Amino acid sequence: MVYGGPMKWNDLGTDPCPVARALSVIGDRWTMLVVRECFFGIRRFDQMQERLGITRHVLADRLRTLEDAGVLRREAYQERPVRYEYRLTERGKALHPVLVSLITWANDAVPPPEQSSVTLVSRSTGAPVNPVLIDANTGTPITPHTVTAQRNEGA
Amino acid sequence: MVYGGPMKWNDLGTDPCPVARALSVIGDRWTMLVVRECFFGIRRFDQMQERLGITRHVLADRLRTLEDAGVLRREAYQERPVRYEYRLTERGKALHPVLVSLITWANDAVPPPEQSSVTLVSRSTGAPVNPVLIDANTGTPITPHTVTAQRNEGA
DNA sequence: CTAGTTAGTTCTAAAATAGAACCCACTTAT
DNA sequence: ATAAGTGGGTTCTATTTTAGAACTAACTAG
Structure with missing residues (x-):
């Protein structure tokens, strides 16, 4: 990250720091849980509301934010009466590594x-997976020792 | 995730879903920014407060939460007058993949x-890195297609 | 024409956050 | 001495956000 003076939540979406920009979209208590539901194939308002126990007001607000950010797409799944559902866009699917x-x-x-009762397993073998980040260019692991953040001036 | 009734924020820390448990600690607007500062080597209250523009009240609260969660360790760096600083624990350092x-x-x-002005580069070569998640056990990429969440009963 | 469905909105009360001032235990400069 | 920092907090009030419950709109089905 780069220091450019204290920030307000309003201009966080345009902050030079990508962490700040990411959090301007998904940085609150409910948003990633909504995204999680979408990854589970839940698409409908009432179903999300009931499963999460989120208030309808806040859910409506978060869905709007996610749609505006291009994470979800709102589309009618029937006419008369028109009813909408929410699906992950490519940008939304790109949040998978964050969730993992x-x-x-x-x-x-x-x-x-010992208490952890939901784990990630391979879809093909059912074996537990052990996720690690590597650099696709070189194959080397990504750790605080191997990478650092760099400011790129201009554009 | 697993459906076990709507949740309250209070018992989110003991939810069977790891996403919910993670968010009970780091799921708010400021917490990951505080963690980011720690990864940048910022350890002192006043410095964090000024860089982030967070209110002192909220910063004190988040630092306490992170300490309670074992993400940060509060330690005195001088006596007379005693002054404290905050450092990432191993558990805190384990948040690196989330940040990346x-x-x-x-x-x-x-x-x-085009506007993104902070990127990750290799510390050794300076080349941009392209982080991807793989399964350390098998070397295969982790995507929504290759992994799924599984509930493990009992304990 | 009554009841049900489903994606929302609209209320009020409670909780969290912002912003600014203050406190405490000192140390350093006058 | 006394005055002026320093630095990690706490304590206020005002504003914003969230919880919780009720209500709408636009229909369909009995």
Whole structure:
């Protein structure tokens, strides 16, 4: 990240720091849970509302935000009466690594492993997976020691 | 995730879904920005407060939460007068993949690439890195098609 | 023409956040 | 001495966000 003075939440979406920009869209208590539901194939308002226990007001607001950010697409699945559902766009599907990283972290950080009752497994073999980040260009692992953030001036 | 009735934020920390548990710690507007500062080597209260523009009240609260969650360790760096600083624990360092995933997503999702002015580069070569998740056990890429969430009963 | 469905909106009360001032335990400069 | 920092907080009030429950709109089905 780059220091350019204190930030307001309003201009966070245009902050030079990508972490800040990401959080301007998905950085609140409910948004990633809504996205998770979408990855589970849940598309309808009432179903999300009931499963999450989120208030209808906040759910409507988050869905609008996600649609505006291009993460979800709102589309009518019937006419007369017209009813809408929400689906992940490509940009939404690109959040998969964020979700996987959150799952991996939570499963060995909070609470300790024994209580963790949802894990990631291979769809083909059913074996547990052990996600790690590597650089696709070189194949080397990505850690705080191997990478650093760099500011790119101009454009 | 697993459906076990609507959730309250109080028991989110013990939810069977790891996404919910992760968000109970880092799922708000400021927390990952505080963590980001720590990865940048910022350790002191006043410095974080000034760089982020977060209110002192909220910063104190988040630091407490992160300490309670074992993400940060608060330690005195001098006596007379005693002054404290915050450092990432191993559990905190384990959030690195979450941060990297957020950066990667933001850089090609919000806003479009040309304005993105902070990127990840290799510390050794300076070359841009292209982070992807693979399964350390098999070497195969992790995508929504290759993995799925599984509930593990009992314990 | 009554009841049901489903994606929302509109209320009020409670909780979280912003912004600014203050406090405490010192150290350093006058 | 006394005055002026320093730095990690706390304490206020005002504003914003969220919770919770009720209500709409636009229909369809009995």
